[in-house]
Amino acid sequence: MKTDPDIDAIILGCTHYPLLMDAIHRFTPPHVSIIPQDRIVADSLIDYLARHPEISARCSKNRTVRFYTTDSTEQFDELGSIFFRKPVRSEKIVL
Numbered sequence: 381m382k383t384d385p386d387i388d389a390i391i392l393g394c395t396h397y398p399l400l401m402d403a404i405h406r407f408t409p410p411h412v413s414i415i416p417q418d419r420i421v422a423d424s425l426i427d428y429l430a431r432h433p434e435i436s437a438r439c440s441k442n443r444t445v446r447f448y449t450t451d452s453t454e455q456f457d458e459l460g461s462i463f464f465r466k467p468v469r470s471e472k473i474v475l
Contacts, residue, residue, distance in 0.1 A: 389413040395421075399463055448473045 390404070390412060397404065398416060408414060429436040447470035449456040460468030 387412055389415055392416045396463075399459075447471070450475055 388411065390408065392398075392404070392414065395417065398418065401414075401416070404414060429439070447456065447460060447468055449470045449472060451472075453470045453472050456470045457468050460470065
């Protein structure tokens, strides 16, 4: 596979890409950096909450996680379980 030598980094801007990380690494030349968004988003949220303590105070700190989807709960649960590496149960909502 021929690659463009001017490409030195790939930014993974979608939350679904970590599911494909092994394949992305397989098809990416060693000199190309892969920059996932997970750390960027987490750091951005930490910064935001530090600047907005009124929002931080409203956040639950007891690690309860609830999943909502506007689509198929079955498909969300299946893919979410792969992503989180544990069973996921979602609730369907209408916006």
